[in-house]
Structures are given as C-alpha cells and as structure tokens.
Amino acid sequence: QYKCSECGKKARSSSDLLKHQRTHTGERPFCCPDCGKGYTHNFSLLTHQCIHSRERSFECPKCGKSFSRSSHMTRHQW
Numbered sequence: 001q002y003k004c005s006e007c008g009k010k011a012r013s014s015s016d017l018l019k020h021q022r023t024h025t026g027e028r029p030f031c032c033p034d035c036g037k038g039y040t041h042n043f044s045l046l047t048h049q050c051i052h053s054r055e056r057s058f059e060c061p062k063c064g065k066s067f068s069r070s071s072h073m074t075r076h077q078w
Contacts, residue, residue: 002017006024011017028038030045034052039045050068058073067073
C-alpha cells in the first residue's frame with residue numbers, strides 16, 4: 001500500500017496515490033484544448049468536452065429536449 005504524506009490516506013497503487021495527491025497540490029494536468037479548463041482526472045475532461053462537441057445523448061422522453069449529461073436531464077424532469 002501507498003500512503004499520502006499530507007493526510008495519511010492509503011492508496012492501492014502509486015498511480016492512485018498520485019491522483020489523490022492532486023487534491024492537495026491543486027494540479028490539473030488534463031486541460032481542455034477548446035477553453036483551457038483543467039481537470040485532475042482524464043474522465044472529467046472527457047465529460048466536459050461534450051459541452052464543446054454539442055454531443056447530447058440523453059433525451060427527455062416527455063418533451064424531446066436533449067442533454068449532454070444524464071444528471072442534467074434528471075434535473076430537468078423535476
């Protein structure tokens with residue numbers, strides 16, 4: 001196991017520890033090429049990039065409006 005020197009949190013791998021340590025350092029190595037916004041994880045960047053690509057995979061079954069994230073569609077439905 002790997003242990004964070006800042007807070008003592010344990011990680012299963014060195015890569016998991018590195019990802020965790022970004023919460024302390026503020027490092028955001030994954031940057032959007034369109035707007036420059038930075039993220040600590042690659043999956044967060046990929047999710048964000050849907051905004052720029054206008055990809056809208058989630059459609060409201062009641063009104064037909066489409067959304068880039070399922071959580072946005074769920075919020076719309078309430």
